[in-house]
Amino acid sequence: MQSNGYSHIRTDSYAAFPHQTTMYKYDSLDQTLVDERVTQFRDQTRRFLAGELSEDEFRPLRLMNGLYVQRHAPMLRVAIPYGMLASRQLRMLGHIARKYDRGYGHFSTRQNIQYNWPKLETVPDILADLANVEMHAIQTSGNCVRNTTSDQFAGIAHDELVDPRPYCELIRQWSTFHPEFTFLPRKFKIAVSSSTEDRAATLVHDIGLHIVKNDAGEVGVRVIVGGGLGRTPIIGHIIREFLPREELLNYLDAILRTYNRYGRRDNKYKARIKILVKELTPAKFAAEVEAEWANLKGGPVVVPEEEFARLESFFTAPAYEQLVACDAGFERKQLDDRGFARWVEQNTFHHKVPGYRAVTLSLKPYGGIPPGDATAEQMEGVADLADRYSFGELRVSHEQNLILADVKQSDLYDVWQEAKKLGFATPNIGLLTNIIACPGGDFCSLANARSLPVAAAIQARFEDLDYVHDLGPIDLNISGCINACGHHHVGHIGILGVDKDNQEFYQVTLGGAQGNNASLGKVIGPSFSAEEIAPAVQRIIETFAEKRHEDETFIDTVRRLGLEPFKARAYDKPELKAA
Amino acid sequence: MANIILNGAVVPNTWTLIESVEPLAAADVAEGSILPLSVWLAVRETLLENPALAGKRVGVWLAPSDEPGELVDDIAGLPLIAVQFPAFTDGRGYSIGRLLRERYGYKGEMRAIGDVGRDHLFNLFHCGFNAFEIKASQTPEHALEGLKAFSDGYQSSEQRKLPAYRRRPHAQTADSWAEISSPS
Numbered sequence: 001m002q003s004n005g006y007s008h009i010r011t012d013s014y015a016a017f018p019h020q021t022t023m024y025k026y027d028s029l030d031q032t033l034v035d036e037r038v039t040q041f042r043d044q045t046r047r048f049l050a051g052e053l054s055e056d057e058f059r060p061l062r063l064m065n066g067l068y069v070q071r072h073a074p075m076l077r078v079a080i081p082y083g084m085l086a087s088r089q090l091r092m093l094g095h096i097a098r099k100y101d102r103g104y105g106h107f108s109t110r111q112n113i114q115y116n117w118p119k120l121e122t123v124p125d126i127l128a129d130l131a132n133v134e135m136h137a138i139q140t141s142g143n144c145v146r147n148t149t150s151d152q153f154a155g156i157a158h159d160e161l162v163d164p165r166p167y168c169e170l171i172r173q174w175s176t177f178h179p180e181f182t183f184l185p186r187k188f189k190i191a192v193s194s195s196t197e198d199r200a201a202t203l204v205h206d207i208g209l210h211i212v213k214n215d216a217g218e219v220g221v222r223v224i225v226g227g228g229l230g231r232t233p234i235i236g237h238i239i240r241e242f243l244p245r246e247e248l249l250n251y252l253d254a255i256l257r258t259y260n261r262y263g264r265r266d267n268k269y270k271a272r273i274k275i276l277v278k279e280l281t282p283a284k285f286a287a288e289v290e291a292e293w294a295n296l297k298g299g300p301v302v303v304p305e306e307e308f309a310r311l312e313s314f315f316t317a318p319a320y321e322q323l324v325a326c327d328a329g330f331e332r333k334q335l336d337d338r339g340f341a342r343w344v345e346q347n348t349f350h351h352k353v354p355g356y357r358a359v360t361l362s363l364k365p366y367g368g369i370p371p372g373d374a375t376a377e378q379m380e381g382v383a384d385l386a387d388r389y390s391f392g393e394l395r396v397s398h399e400q401n402l403i404l405a406d407v408k409q410s411d412l413y414d415v416w417q418e419a420k421k422l423g424f425a426t427p428n429i430g431l432l433t434n435i436i437a438c439p440g441g442d443f444c445s446l447a448n449a450r451s452l453p454v455a456a457a458i459q460a461r462f463e464d465l466d467y468v469h470d471l472g473p474i475d476l477n478i479s480g481c482i483n484a485c486g487h488h489h490v491g492h493i494g495i496l497g498v499d500k501d502n503q504e505f506y507q508v509t510l511g512g513a514q515g516n517n518a519s520l521g522k523v524i525g526p527s528f529s530a531e532e533i534a535p536a537v538q539r540i541i542e543t544f545a546e547k548r549h550e551d552e553t554f555i556d557t558v559r560r561l562g563l564e565p566f567k568a569r570a571y572d573k574p575e576l577k578a579a
Numbered sequence: 580m581a582n583i584i585l586n587g588a589v590v591p592n593t594w595t596l597i598e599s600v601e602p603l604a605a606a607d608v609a610e611g612s613i614l615p616l617s618v619w620l621a622v623r624e625t626l627l628e629n630p631a632l633a634g635k636r637v638g639v640w641l642a643p644s645d646e647p648g649e650l651v652d653d654i655a656g657l658p659l660i661a662v663q664f665p666a667f668t669d670g671r672g673y674s675i676g677r678l679l680r681e682r683y684g685y686k687g688e689m690r691a692i693g694d695v696g697r698d699h700l701f702n703l704f705h706c707g708f709n710a711f712e713i714k715a716s717q718t719p720e721h722a723l724e725g726l727k728a729f730s731d732g733y734q735s736s737e738q739r740k741l742p743a744y745r746r747r748p749h750a751q752t753a754d755s756w757a758e759i760s761s762p763s
């Protein structure tokens with residue numbers, strides 16, 4: 001270790017050693033806890049296989065570690081805390097896909113990756129491999145606090161007030177093995193955002209947190225509670241406008257304790273916090289929390305400034321070059337190559353640092369590949385791209401895509417070429433074919449219907465990229481059942497799998513939206529059969545194309561016209577008349 | 580009488596759990612009984628005031644829906660409070676435990692009863708439980724292992740008042756990491 005000249009080495013190391021990412025890094029405590037978790041789970045698995053633990057006893061224990069037993073095989077869900085991923089971690093995810101699974105993984109809508117075919121006996125080994133790269137599957141399912149999610153553009157967004165990641169890491173640690181909150185009435189999800197545009201869906205989480213500043217310039221937190229999708233979709237309520245940041249964990253303890261004690265446990269469909277908030281009224285719920293907080297305030301859980309400073313120190317900017325705002329070569333390439341220009345327009349995001357862009361690699365190619373799926377080779381290819389072009393770092397978005405957050409404009413053309421080779425360059429981010437879909441009936445034992453074939457059938461109807469591009473932004477979200485893992489309520493077009501006499505049917509909602517103007521879609525009428533659904537979506541889109549004012553967006557047109565014109569056309573079924 | 584875990588050791592259970600919530604006359608309360616909260620509240624005054632009955636060893640057990648604040652006047656005198664876990668997935672008792680210790684300052688024996696086994700001991704312990712009546716399908720000796728699941732944790736708890744961020748060496752910032760991982 002160096003005693004002098006140390007700051008010089010650090011700055012240089014970013015360029016010379018791209019693995020020197022600007023992410024949180026485990027210290028001995030973090031590492032000890034994930035290692036001990038592996039040991040604990042290995043022993044629990046052994047006791048289960050030896051018959052010492054019954055299925056009923058083992059189930060909640062394995063769920064707490066992200067292990068479901070699905071239709072075909074166990075499914076293991078691995079956390080990607082607030083979406084941050086280093087290239088070496090992505091390589092490990094690829095390695096796990098190849099060694100323990102069938103060569104691919106599925107990125108979910110909550111900044112997790114899921115493996116659909118691991119063997120129960122090998123799960124402890126998978127967890128040990130993950131622990132080697134500072135990853136885990138802790139609390140990725142079960143009735144506990146789940147992986148905290150955030151803005152995939154955290155730290156680089158031009159509209160960001162405060163970097164939310166130190167707060168996410170603080171919450172990750174607070175929620176990991178919290179002794180009091182391991183057996184909540186139901187699962188519990190927290191999302192954090194700090195930008196003008198809410199890219200973390202904070203209004204539809206059990207708790208949504210906005211990192212804000214008050215008039216005095218102090219950083220604090222706006223607390224939103226009781227949002228959620230699922231069977232009873234609700235937009236969350238603000239219960240506190242400004243919480244001093246040092247009280248964040250005390251306040252979370254107060255919310256969770258109130259929920260843990262009073263949330264319903266008699267009916268799992270009424271057990272989420274949103275039902276408690278609704279039954280008590282948001283004002284009463286807030287009063288309960290404030291009373292609980294009054295007892296905790298100022299106690300040992302107050303987060304000291306040094307801890308914020310420590311956490312913030314991990315999320316410093318990488319060693320950006322001083323660049324001009326518009327690279328001439330980059331501008332020329334866009335004029336020369338229309339395909340490139342379109343990809344730049346759809347799949348890159350404005351960076352706060354001049355000369356840089358964030359690139360979204362679309363995991364929604366055409367051709368029937370399930371949204372969010374990536375093979376081991378693709379993961380390794382993306383990890384290489386991250387090392388070459390983006391400081392060895394990646395993000396996972398809740399739209400199930402991968403992001404290179406810090407790419408120089410002058411590198412974009414090369415990145416595009418490479419992304420095309422990997423099959424991740426479909427220029428459809430924000431567009432109709434960037435479908436969000438849960439794994440559905442092909443993999444999930446709770447499903448009423450399959451979602452992946454529906455996604456494929458819709459994509460197949462919109463292969464003309466120019467047409468899709470002209471339609472402008474459209475979010476189409478598909479869930480295979482009322483649990484709403486595909487967030488169908490907040491899709492501009494939402495599709496929900498329902499079961500009618502053991503047949504797969506699909507209910508359509510229109511007018512949902514995420515972000516600051518979040519709204520819940522409305523059901524347009526009776527559900528469609530598996531054959532009818534894709535044509536119905538096409539007719540809805542055609543209606544929009546005919547009725548829109550110039551460049552009006554789909555959601556604006558739906559808000560202006562209401563459901564009627566879309567509904568009339570959706571149920572005008574020529575394929576049925578012909579029969 | 581079955582053994583229980585108390586303060587990290589396996590010892591004989593010297594208490595009798597009264598499960599029935601039927602009212603009891605104070606004189607009928609047997610020495611060493613653990614009474615339901617409602618029964619306790621009905622007899623407590625007589626028990627505490629009658630010199631003939633005072634000195635009788637009596638504990639109380641709480642169901643998950645019971646309000647621990649109802650014991651606030653008895654906290655100093657009760658030798659045992661048990662908290663019932665009808666199913667281990669019912670986590671309300673963890674909050675009750677913390678409230679009894681942290682808010683109401685209970686210092687006596689706090690016992691987890693019901694569906695309690697090896698895999699829950701660690702968190703129960705950190706919520707303030709120091710006694711465990713282990714479910715029939717496991718032995719207390721075996722369940723005791725559960726207390727060793729983790730060597731540390733992030734949160735403030737009954738056993739570790741300071742959360743990790745108040746104990747961490749302050750110098751462990753990203754800078755020190757860069758130093759460790761940079762080749763020199």
Ligand code: SF4
Nearest residue numbers: 438444447480481485
């Ligand atoms: S929405 Fe339903 S079908 Fe889809 S993944 Fe969730 S639980 Fe399974």
